[in-house]
Amino acid sequence: MIRPAVLLLALMASFPVAAQIYSWKDKDGRIHYSDVPPPTGEVKTLRGAQPPAPPAPPAQAGDEAAGGDAGQEGEQPVDAETAFRQRRAAEAEAAAKAAQGQADEAERQRFCSDARSQLAALESGQRIARMNAAGERELLNDDARAAESNRLQRQIDANCN
Template sequence: MIRPAILLLALLTALPAAAEIYSWKDKDGRTHYSDIPPPSGPVKTLRGTPPPASAPQTEGEASDDAANEETAQPEAEQPVDPDTAFRQRRAEEAEAAAKAARDAAEEAEKQRFCTDARNQLTALDSGQRIARMNAAGEREFLDDTARAAESARLRQQIEQHCN
C-alpha cells in the first residue's frame, strides 16, 4: 500500500520539472517567462520541446517575420538555459586553467633549460678539465677544439631560447 503512494508522489513531483518554459518580448520590450506560450508573436522555448509550427504564412506575414529576424538579437546574445550557460562557463574556465598550467610548465622548462645551459657554459669557460661519457661508456676528456665547439653551441642555444 505504501509503495504505490510513494510512486504516485514521485510522479507528481516530477511533472513540474518536465514543464516547458517559454520566453518572449512584449510590445514594450520587456521579457516574459512562462509555462504558457503567448497567443502570437515570436517565442523561444527555454526548456522542453519547441512549440508546434503555426499555420502556413502569407507573403505579408513572411516579410514581417524576416524583418523581425533581422532586428532580433544574434543567437549568441539570446538567453539560454542557465544550466547550459553554467556548464559552458565552467568548460571555458577549465580550458583557460589548463592552458595557463601548460604555459606555466613550458615557462618553467624553458627557465630550467636556460639555467642548465648557462651553468654548462660557465664550466666550459672556467678552464676546468671536463669529461664526458662516450658511446662505449668510457670517460673522454674534451680537448680545446671540442671545448670551443661545445661553448659555441651553448652560446647559440642561449641566444635563441633564453633572451
C-alpha cells in the first residue's frame, strides 16, 4: 500500500518540472518570466519543449526552383536542412532497393546453378539416394528419377534464363 502512494507522490512532484518557462522583454525593457507566453513579441523558451514554429509562408515560384527534387513529391521543404535530409533518405532508400535487388539476383543465380547441377546428375545415370520419411536411405528408381528430372526442368525453365 505504501509503494503505490510513494509512486503517486513522486509522479505528482515531477509535473512542475515538465512545465515550460518563457522569458521576454516588455515595452519598458523589463524582463519577465512566466509559464504562459505573452500574446505578442519575441519569446525565449528557457526550459521545456520549444514553442510550435510559426507556419511557413506560402511557396513562391522562386522557392520551388531552390527546393530541388524534394518539390517533385508534392511537398516543399521548409529549409535547406530539411531538403538535404529528404534527399539523403531518398538516396538511402534507393541504395537499399538496389542492394536487395542484387541479393535477390545472387540468390536466383545460386538456385539456378544448384538446379542445373542436380539435373545433370540425374541425367548422367549415376545412382542417387535420398532419405525417406523414416530417415532411411533409398535409391531413386527410374520413375522417381524421371519425375525429379521433370520437376527440376520446370523450375529451371520458370526461374532461370
